[in-house]
């Protein structure tokens with residue numbers, strides 16, 4: 001997916017002419033905060049508490065250490081749960097399922113909602129398409145998952161929305177006929193234009209028109225590069241800490257750091273950020289992520305893609321978003337609030353969420369994709385046959 005600058009302009013919000021050419025009309029803007037770049041409060045994102053002087057508090061007292069501990073079950077927590085017995089975990093999970101029913105067991109509800117609608121599928125990568133593993137470079141998806149996603153994308157607009165760098169997630173997924181949003185939606189690309197053909201089974205794919213690339217945080221790139229280098233330097237003596245280049249985000253992983261040293265990781269990241277008021281800190285599963293303060297997240301990326309596809313502001317579209325991470329909550333929330341579709345949370349344990357349904361793990365995600373999308377395909381086929 002090499003982009004030629006003249007064919008695929010980098011679009012920023014400062015290009016209203018180009019945006020209108022794309023048919024993106026809702027005023028969706030990464031800089032829409034009325035007071036400009038502030039620290040937006042997006043659902044589960046934690047903003048860094050600031051003193052009036054602009055100087056950050058101590059990392060421990062800020063509540064960030066607690067957030068780091070809650071971000072994913074630790075080895076201690078897992079063994080504690082096991083000691084309490086599988087029964088008690090199962091009981092809690094069963095109770096939780098009453099609130100977030102399994103998408104696999106909700107066939108009638110979901111297919112009823114889908115009747116007569118166009119379907120768009122959004123998929124998170126880590127923890128959804130691939131299992132969570134200790135080494136982020138080895139989070140491979142299975143061939144079965146790849147085959148399932150490939151099949152779906154042949155018939156329904158399908159996008160991968162990841163916190164990872166776009167080229168990295170593309171390398172993992174390896175499918176060209178998809179939309180990719182990397183860096184938590186700050187780096188969006190559609191498939192090569194030749195694949196948006198007139199005879200594509202889903203003519204809505206043509207709605208993308210000239211849109212190939214959208215990078216609302218492009219101006220932050222040098223700053224993020226600089227910060228990533230500083231983060232690498234200041235964490236290099238902490239065993240197990242790694243800094244991942246996610247292009248518009250710098251991600252500091254602490255999954256492999258001894259729990260006793262997590263506060264050191266946090267404090268160092270926090271100290272680096274003191275010098276960068278235009279960056280903010282969010283956290284995912286055992287990862288601290290530094291990103292621009294722009295008002296943009298996975299939820300905004302979903303809205304943007306739907307609008308670009310000509311599927312925004314329509315009542316006959318069902319959007320399904322499957323994700324496991326707190327950053328996916330922004331997308332779940334957008335769908336819930338706009339009544340545009342449903343979020344499906346992938347989680348093996350109870351969690352609060354803006355999703356509507358749940359799946360336990362990536363193996364259930366494959367089943368969900370295969371069962372539902374075969375059904376959606378046949379429903380559509382039947383409908384078009386009877387139209388003849």
Ligand SMILES: O=P(O)(O)OC[C@H]1O[C@H](O[C@H]2O[C@H](CO)[C@@H](O)[C@H](O)[C@H]2O)[C@H](O)[C@@H](O)[C@@H]1O
Nearest residue numbers: 125126132133134136139162163255285286287
């Ligand atoms: O939005 P996603 O596609 O879910 O990406 C979120 C982060 O995923 C990766 O980190 C997570 O998965 C790793 C591999 O299983 C795991 O080792 C790590 O602890 C998790 O946080 C990725 O490495 C990050 O860059 C993404 O932001």
